[in-house]
Amino acid sequence: MGAVAEEFAALGATRDAARCRRVLRGTGVVTPSRRGRRGYGDALSPREREVARLVSLGHTNREIADVLFLSPRTIEQHVAKVLRKLGVSSRADVPAEVPADVPAGGASNT
Template identity: 65%
Template sequence: ASGGPGGRTVLHEAIAAYQDIDAVWDVLRCQRELREHGQTTVRRPGALGYGDHLSPRERAVARLASLGLSNREIASELVLSHRTVEHHVARALRKLGVSSRTEIGPQLGP
């Protein structure tokens, strides 16, 4: 059905909805389905950017940092290198406009 006009419309609507909730993998899955049926989709080269918003991974790292976990503990929990965690924490601090890990929690919200 996704190859027909109605199916393509549904996929475009799904892509818009997934983009609104930052469901990157679902957006890519729908775009792939469109391509398989001969419709081209616009895709920027490189990684998807989040601008001034936290990426899902930055949000996960920030949440654990706000709970008092060390970078090494976060790295172990999320199966990342401690250097990657350092970068995520630094970006989260900058994007949230705070200067310490203890200030992260209130900025993340519920």
């Protein structure tokens, strides 16, 4: 029935698609929400990748905030996510070049 809901949505029949999803939820089937921004899961977002590069160059949160025109608090949150996703415990451990497909918990130093 999930495929039927997708077909309705593709055809522009949003009410029918919503009805199918509601019936599915009523039977206990989890349907993904289409709301919100795209998530990056365990991979670094483009902004987190940029923050990681600046952290690896030794910049402070304040300096990074000035460069990216963001608040220091926002940078603090980005740095925390970068550290968690790379599986490192300190800024000094952030690699200079972060591979494009870095999964959580494993920045490779090779």
